[in-house]
Amino acid sequence: MRTSVTIEKETIDELMDATKARSKAMAVREAVAEYIRRRKIDKIKSLKGKLDFDAGTAEARHRER
Numbered sequence: 034m035r036t037s038v039t040i041e042k043e044t045i046d047e048l049m050d051a052t053k054a055r056s057k058a059m060a061v062r063e064a065v066a067e068y069i070r071r072r073k074i075d076k077i078k079s080l081k082g083k084l085d086f087d088a089g090t091a092e093a094r095h096r097e098r
Contacts, residue, residue, distance in 0.1 A: 038061075045057055054060035 045060070048064055049057065049060045052060045052063045054063060
């Protein structure tokens with residue numbers, strides 16, 4: 034999907050340096066993908082201590098399938 038956005042030149046230049054991307058589009062795609070990945074990680078981390086497990090890890094690992 035083609036989308037147009039306005040981003041300051043200094044920001045794009047810094048992003049391209051940071052990502053070592055060959056094009057602006059590649060740099061933006063990489064930055065967006067990294068942002069989404071980090072949000073998913075944060076969501077998983079927020080579940081810490083909120084999930085109950087019946088089986089221990091050793092038991093789950095060796096359970097017959």
